[in-house]
Amino acid sequence: MQSGVLSHASRQVFATMRASRIFLGATVVVSVVLLSLAFVDRWFRVPSAVTRAPAGSRFLFPAGEEQRTPGRTPDTQPGTLAGPKEGRTAQEDHHNAEKVQRDRKAVLERVCNVSLPGFVPPLSTWQLGHIIVDDQHKMLYCFVPKVACTNWKRVMIKLRHPEIEKPQDISPRDAHETYVLPSLKRYSPEAVQYRLDNYFKFMFVRDPMERLLSAYINKFTMPYNLKFHRLYGTKIISRFRENPSNYSLQRGDDVMFKEFVKYLLDPKAHGPQLNEHWDHYVNLCHPCRIHYDVIGKYETLDQDVDYVLQKAGVADIVQFPPKPKKAQTSTSQLLDEYLEEIGHKEVLRLHNMYILDYLMFNYSLPNFPGER
Ligand SMILES: *[C@@H]1O[C@H](CO)[C@@H](O)[C@H](O)[C@H]1NC(C)=O
Numbered sequence: 207m208q209s210g211v212l213s214h215a216s217r218q219v220f221a222t223m224r225a226s227r228i229f230l231g232a233t234v235v236v237s238v239v240l241l242s243l244a245f246v247d248r249w250f251r252v253p254s255a256v257t258r259a260p261a262g263s264r265f266l267f268p269a270g271e272e273q274r275t276p277g278r279t280p281d282t283q284p285g286t287l288a289g290p291k292e293g294r295t296a297q298e299d300h301h302n303a304e305k306v307q308r309d310r311k312a313v314l315e316r317v318c319n320v321s322l323p324g325f326v327p328p329l330s331t332w333q334l335g336h337i338i339v340d341d342q343h344k345m346l347y348c349f350v351p352k353v354a355c356t357n358w359k360r361v362m363i364k365l366r367h368p369e370i371e372k373p374q375d376i377s378p379r380d381a382h383e384t385y386v387l388p389s390l391k392r393y394s395p396e397a398v399q400y401r402l403d404n405y406f407k408f409m410f411v412r413d414p415m416e417r418l419l420s421a422y423i424n425k426f427t428m429p430y431n432l433k434f435h436r437l438y439g440t441k442i443i444s445r446f447r448e449n450p451s452n453y454s455l456q457r458g459d460d461v462m463f464k465e466f467v468k469y470l471l472d473p474k475a476h477g478p479q480l481n482e483h484w485d486h487y488v489n490l491c492h493p494c495r496i497h498y499d500v501i502g503k504y505e506t507l508d509q510d511v512d513y514v515l516q517k518a519g520v521a522d523i524v525q526f527p528p529k530p531k532k533a534q535t536s537t538s539q540l541l542d543e544y545l546e547e548i549g550h551k552e553v554l555r556l557h558n559m560y561i562l563d564y565l566m567f568n569y570s571l572p573n574f575p576g577e578r
């Protein structure tokens with residue numbers, strides 16, 4: 207109904223963005239040259255899973271460089287408790303959320319500490335492509351695909367474009383267009399450091415196995431994800447299916463979960479760089495080196511969303527999209543079924559592969575069906 211007006215506003219926003227994208231195209235040529243230089247950097251990549259900058263150190267520059275920016279004091283934002291005046295209850299919630307955050311950060315720090323090697327190479331800006339920047343509201347959001355990331359991107363777009371009335375007016379496709387939201391990758395090292403030191407930073411995680419299942423369901427069982435079928439599906443089927451049909455080999459659109467798991471567990475099959483939908487949290491967001499103010503969890507999405515919006519000071523200008531009304535079978539309910547299909551041994555190997563994600567964010571191995 208109102209969507210006529212609303213989507214008109216958002217259509218205009220995106221039309222403008224598309225136009226400027228053509229201009230951006232010209233800069234791609236330049237970037238390719240620069241990238242190929244930066245690529246040299248990759249050869250020295252140390253998995254961030256096992257690296258951690260000592261607390262308080264500057265990780266984009268070697269230690270000893272001048273420190274220009276004062277530290278942020280995230281706990282003293284005025285007006286962060288604005289919202290429905292429920293008095294004590296709201297304050298209690300807030301208090302509880304603070305404690306939850308302290309606990310999450312303590313677990314993370316402990317795991318980071320024990321996986322700390324002697325030498326910590328500085329992070330490069332190309333590793334920061336998942337961190338979305340909002341300079342006006344001084345926010346950094348590290349997006350992890352399959353963890354409420356579409357809705358968070360919608361929120362970040364709405365913050366940049368007040369003329370869009372509601373985040374849910376933005377189509378998922380538009381939300382994921384890479385030119386819509388700038389990432390830290392586009393900034394100079396100095397500008398990156400300034401933002402990391404001074405902005406409000408948050409990320410969201412979920413149970414690693416549930417995330418993998420969610421990625422599988424979305425990328426391999428939905429007819430519209432042709433790109434994934436072609437890029438990954440055909441490869442997975444030809445490598446891991448006995449006597450595949452020509453049809454499956456060509457289309458790659460009927461990958462089974464157990465085949466996807468075999469692919470994940472075979473480093474030769476996927477190479478050193480995992481797709482962002484199943485890459486480790488540590489590679490996407492560098493939580494040992496970037497000290498996030500809030501670590502949200504998909505399992506407590508509602509509370510954590512409220513807390514993030516309050517702490518960021520934007521609770522009164524944007525609302526997180528509401529849950530869809532139709533009841534869906536949740537991924538966590540489906541997980542048991544799928545894990546049974548792949549078998550206990552493979553589940554353990556998968557757990558091993560994502561062990562740091564499990565430990566850092568205090569997730570535990572799923573109860574194995576039949577073993578409760
Ligand atoms: C870690 O998770 C367990 C439940 O899985 C919970 O009992 C425990 O309190 C959590 N630890 C912290 C520090 O949050």
Ligand SMILES: *[C@@H]1O[C@H](CO)[C@@H](O)[C@H](O)[C@H]1NC(C)=O
Pocket residue numbers: 261312315316319
């Ligand atoms: C982690 O290491 C830092 C620096 O060595 C130390 O100050 C901190 O207490 C450690 N944290 C935990 C949870 O072990």
Ligand SMILES: *[C@@H]1O[C@H](CO)[C@@H](O)[C@H](O)[C@H]1NC(C)=O
Pocket residue numbers: 451452
């Ligand atoms: C698949 O294609 C190959 C060559 O195109 C053909 O030789 C083979 O018989 C086909 N197999 C099936 C099961 O159709």
